Every structure is written in structure tokens, then in C-alpha cells.
Amino acid sequence: MDRTQLLIGVAVALFSLGLVGVIVRRHVLVMLMCMELMLNGVNLSLVTFAQQTSTTVGAVLVFLIFVVATVEIALAIPIVLLLVRTKRTLDLGAYSDLKG
Amino acid sequence: MIESLLGHANTLLLLACCAGAVAGAALMLVLRQPMRVAMALIATMLFLGGIYGLLGMHFIAAFQVLIYVGAVMLFMVYVIMLLEVRESDGPRYSRLVIPGVASLLVLLFVLAASVWRPLPSPQGEIGDAGYGIAAFSIDFLGTYWLLFELTSVLLVAAVVAALAAIRVGREAAERRTNG
Numbered sequence: 001m002d003r004t005q006l007l008i009g010v011a012v013a014l015f016s017l018g019l020v021g022v023i024v025r026r027h028v029l030v031m032l033m034c035m036e037l038m039l040n041g042v043n044l045s046l047v048t049f050a051q052q053t054s055t056t057v058g059a060v061l062v063f064l065i066f067v068v069a070t071v072e073i074a075l076a077i078p079i080v081l082l083l084v085r086t087k088r089t090l091d092l093g094a095y096s097d098l099k100g
Numbered sequence: 101m102i103e104s105l106l107g108h109a110n111t112l113l114l115l116a117c118c119a120g121a122v123a124g125a126a127l128m129l130v131l132r133q134p135m136r137v138a139m140a141l142i143a144t145m146l147f148l149g150g151i152y153g154l155l156g157m158h159f160i161a162a163f164q165v166l167i168y169v170g171a172v173m174l175f176m177v178y179v180i181m182l183l184e185v186r187e188s189d190g191p192r193y194s195r196l197v198i199p200g201v202a203s204l205l206v207l208l209f210v211l212a213a214s215v216w217r218p219l220p221s222p223q224g225e226i227g228d229a230g231y232g233i234a235a236f237s238i239d240f241l242g243t244y245w246l247l248f249e250l251t252s253v254l255l256v257a258a259v260v261a262a263l264a265a266i267r268v269g270r271e272a273a274e275r276r277t278n279g
Contacts, residue, residue, distance in 0.1 A: 003114070007151070010118045012211040014144070016204050017125040023200035024193045029134045029180060033141045036172065037125055040148055043164075051155045056231060056239040060247065062160055063240065066167045067251045071258040073172050077179050078265035084183055085269060090134075092194065 007048040014041030026092045028080055032073070039069050114154050121147040134180050142173050159233040 014037055021034030043062050050058025080090070087094045124144035131137050145168045152161035194200075240248060 006115075006118060007155075009212065010122060010151075012208065013122050014125050016207050016211070017122075017129060019207065020200045020204040021129050023203070024129070024197045026191065026194050027134055029176065029183075030128070030137050033134075033137055033176065034128065036168075037128060037141060037144065040145060040168075044148060044151065047152055047155060047157050047160055051157055054231060056236050057244075059157065059160060059236050060240055060244050063163065064247060064251060066163055067254060070167060070172055071254055073175055074258045074262050075265070077175065078262050078269070080179070081183075082265060082269045082272075085273065090183065 004048060004052055008045055011041045011045035011048065014038070014044065016041075028083070028090045028092060028095075031092070032076055032080070035072070036069060039065055110154055114151065117147045117150040117154065120144075121151065135177070138173060138177050138180060142169055145169050145173065159236060 018034045018037030018039075018041060021037065022031050025031055025034065043065055046058045046062050046065070050056070050062070083095060084090060121144050124140045124147060127140040128137050128144075131140060145164060149161045149164040149169075152158075152164060
């Protein structure tokens with residue numbers, strides 16, 4: 001196993017663990033953090049290939065993912081606050097009446 | 101001798117950062133309290149910043165620490181404190197825990213099988229990124245200027261949407277107060 005395989009393996013592990021966290025955890029904020037973990041796994045693979053090929057396109061994509069992650073949190077947190085004000089809980093089971 | 105030792109030190113540091121990142125991610129699935137999960141995620145992000153630094157992508161390591169840890173996770177920690185999230189007595193995992201773990205195993209198998217195939221061998225040593233922030237900035241603002249502008253538009257749209265969501269919540273609270 002060389003360095004590239006090691007780093008891509010770590011990226012795969014991070015993405016998979018984040019995906020499982022989104023599926024199995026019930027807490028809304030923990031699910032949000034698991035989504036961030038998935039984005040971090042994607043970032044690691046992009047940085048690995050950008051470093052390997054010495055091209056800037058991977059670094060540009062990483063920067064865009066940083067922005068998307070920031071936007072995601074900036075939008076998700078007010079929505080979570082609204083939901084908590086309505087239901088008084090962060091358990092996902094309480095929001096099963098949401099449609100759409 | 102010293103250079104060879106430093107090369108091994110870099111490899112060992114890289115392995116340690118990889119192990120730390122995966123351990124932090126695994127802890128996120130196990131820990132119950134959201135604040136501890138946030139701390140595990142911050143540790144994972146810091147280890148990833150170390151990996152980026154060891155690969156020679158220092159500016160991405162700086163972005164990782166400044167944007168992810170310094171802004172996003174700080175915001176998350178503030179929200180956890182604001183909501184006074186306590187350990188609940190309810191179940192930690194949803195009903196999808198068995199399909200979730202099964203899908204994890206399948207996903208890991210498929211991805212590992214695809215990654216295990218021979219990849220292009222790494223060029224240069226650890227820490228040899230081939231370009232720095234100057235080349236990145238010139239490319240980003242030159243070749244990829246449209247993406248840069250779209251990023252700005254996305255940020256503005258996010259600010260407007262967040263303000264709208266806060267306003268909706270405030271109006272709903274006022275309606276409840278007035279009866």
C-alpha cells in the first residue's frame with residue numbers, strides 16, 4: 001500500500017463513517033456534524049489527487065467545498081433553531097410529521 | 101542520515117494523523133453527548149489539517165483550521181451551548197442502525213476494492229505539493245474566475261436565506277405570544 005492508497009482509504013473511511021452517522025444517529029446536530037465529516041472525506045481525496053498530480057483544480061474544488069460547507073451550516077442552524085422552538089427537542093423522531 | 105530520519109518522521113506523522121482522523125470519526129458514532137461529538141469532529145479536522153500540511157498543501161491546512169475549526173465548528177459549539185443539549189434518555193440510534201451498518205460494510209468493500217487497484221504512484225516526496233498559494237490564487241482568480249464569482253453569489257444567497265429564516269421564526273414567536 002503506497003501513500004496514495006493510504007490517504008484515499010482514509011478518505012473512504014471518513015466518508016463512510018459520516019454516511020452511517022447520518023443514517024443511524026437520531027440527533028439533528030449530530031447528523032449535521034456527520035455531514036461535515038463526509039465533506040471532509042471528499043476534501044481529503046481531492047487534496048490527495050491535487051498533490052499527486054500537482055494541479056490546482058483539486059485545490060480550487062476544496063475551496064469551493066469549504067464555502068458550500070459554510071453555507072450549509074449557516075442555513076441549517078437557523079432551521080434547526082426554528083424546529084427546536086416548535087418541538088422543544090432535537091430528536092429526529094419528533095419531526096416525523098414533516099412532509100415534502 | 102538526518103534527512104532519512106526526517107523522511108521517516110514525516111511518514112510516521114502522516115500515519116499518526118490518519119489514525120487520529122479515523123479514530124475521531126469513529127468516536128462520533130459512539131459518543132452520546134453532542135458536545136463530545138463536536139470535540140471528536142474538531143479533533144478529526146485538526147488531524148486532517150496536519151495531513152494537508154504534511155502533503156505540502158499548507159494553504160489548505162490553514163483554510164481547514166481557520167474556516168472549518170475556527171468558524172463552522174465554533175458556530176456549532178455555540179449552538180449546542182445555546183440549546184443546552186443534554187443527554188437524553190431516548191435511544192441513541194435510529195431504527196435504521198442495522199441497514200446503516202450493513203450499507204457501511206458494503207460501501208467499504210466496494211470502495212476498498214476500487215481503491216485497491218493500482219493507482220498512479222505518488223510523485224515526489226511527502227510535502228512536495230508542486231505549487232504554492234501564489235499559483236493557486238492566480239489560477240483561481242484567472243482560470244476559475246466564474247467559480248469564484250458563483251461562490252460570492254452563493255454566500256450572499258446564504259446570508260439572505262438565513263436572515264429570512266430568522267425573521268420567520270421571530271414572526272411565529274410573536275404570533276404565539278399575542279395569542
